Amino acid sequence: MERTPHILIVDDDREIRDLLNRFLVKHGLRVSTAADGREMLMALQGGAIDLIVLDLMLPGEDGLTLTRNLRASGAAQSGTQGGAIPIIMLTAMGEEMDRIVGLEMGADDYLAKPFNPRELLARIKAVLRRFETLPASYVNSGTSDSVRCFAGWTLNLSSQVLRNPNGETVTISGGEFEFLHAFVTHPGRVLNRDQLLDLARGRDAQPFDRAVDVQVSRLRKKIEPDPKTPTFIKTVRGGGYMFTPSVTTPKPEEKGRNEVQE
Known part of the structure; x- marks a missing residue:
C-alpha cells in the first residue's frame, strides 16, 4: 500500500x-x-x-x-x-x-x-x-549503478546519502542533492544555468539564475578542499559550470563493502 x-x-x-x-x-x-x-x-x-x-x-x-x-x-x-x-x-x-x-x-x-x-x-x-521516498529495502540493497564516486567521495543516488573520503556522512539539502546529482551524472561537461535547472528541477524550475549560483556555492562549501578556490565545480566564463573530477560507478563487491560500513 x-x-x-x-x-x-x-x-x-x-x-x-x-x-x-x-x-x-x-x-x-x-x-x-x-x-x-x-x-x-x-x-x-x-x-x-x-x-x-x-x-x-x-x-x-x-x-x-x-x-x-x-x-x-x-x-x-x-x-x-x-x-x-x-x-x-x-x-x-x-x-x-x-x-x-x-x-x-x-x-x-x-x-x-x-x-x-x-x-x-x-x-x-x-x-x-x-525527492520521492524510497522503500528502505530498495535503498539498502540498491544496485551499484545507484552510486557515484568522485575524488574519494561517494554519493548514493537512491538514498541521497553523501559520504566524504573518510566515510563520514555529510548532510546536504534536497536542493544541494539535485545539483550534485546533475553534476555527477554529467561530469566534464559545461552546463549553463538553464541546463542545470532543467537537469535538477525539470519543468518545475523557475527562471531564477541566483538559485543556481546559491546551490553551487553551498555545494562547494560541502565538497571542495578549498571553497574559495574551487577545483571540483569550476566556473566557465560565459558558459556556466563544469564538474571536473572523474566519476566512477563502484563494482558490486565494492558496493557491498560500502554497505557493511554504513
Missing part, C-alpha cells in the same frame, strides 16, 4: 494554517500544523515528515533561522527519505533577497505571498516527485 506523504505547515496565521490543512487533506495529503518554531520541532519529533512548508515571518525565530538551524543540526533528518526534509519557504511578494537567503540557508523552493493554494500544491507535488 502506497504511503500518503506527510506535510508540515508552519505559519503563525491560524486562518492560513486551517485553509491549507483542509485544502491539502482534500487533495490526498496528510497534514500537521505548527504556529512557530517550538511547535515545529515538536511536530518533527512526533512523526516522520516528508516536507515542510515554512513561513519566513514567524514570532520568535523566523523561517530563515529555523531553516539554518535544522540544516546545521541535522534535526531535519527525521524524514522518511533518509536525508534532509525538503523545505518550501513562504516569502513576501517581490522580496528577491529573502528568496536568495532562504536558498542559502538550505530551503529547496520558495513561494511568494499571497499565493493560490493550488500553486502551493503543485510546488509540493513537484518537490515530492524530485
Whole structure:
C-alpha cells in the first residue's frame, strides 16, 4: 500500500494554517500544523515528515533561522527519505533577497505571498516527485549503478546519502542533492544555468539564475578542499559550470563493502 506523504505547515496565521490543512487533506495529503518554531520541532519529533512548508515571518525565530538551524543540526533528518526534509519557504511578494537567503540557508523552493493554494500544491507535488521516498529495502540493497564516486567521495543516488573520503556522512539539502546529482551524472561537461535547472528541477524550475549560483556555492562549501578556490565545480566564463573530477560507478563487491560500513 502506497504511503500518503506527510506535510508540515508552519505559519503563525491560524486562518492560513486551517485553509491549507483542509485544502491539502482534500487533495490526498496528510497534514500537521505548527504556529512557530517550538511547535515545529515538536511536530518533527512526533512523526516522520516528508516536507515542510515554512513561513519566513514567524514570532520568535523566523523561517530563515529555523531553516539554518535544522540544516546545521541535522534535526531535519527525521524524514522518511533518509536525508534532509525538503523545505518550501513562504516569502513576501517581490522580496528577491529573502528568496536568495532562504536558498542559502538550505530551503529547496520558495513561494511568494499571497499565493493560490493550488500553486502551493503543485510546488509540493513537484518537490515530492524530485525527492520521492524510497522503500528502505530498495535503498539498502540498491544496485551499484545507484552510486557515484568522485575524488574519494561517494554519493548514493537512491538514498541521497553523501559520504566524504573518510566515510563520514555529510548532510546536504534536497536542493544541494539535485545539483550534485546533475553534476555527477554529467561530469566534464559545461552546463549553463538553464541546463542545470532543467537537469535538477525539470519543468518545475523557475527562471531564477541566483538559485543556481546559491546551490553551487553551498555545494562547494560541502565538497571542495578549498571553497574559495574551487577545483571540483569550476566556473566557465560565459558558459556556466563544469564538474571536473572523474566519476566512477563502484563494482558490486565494492558496493557491498560500502554497505557493511554504513
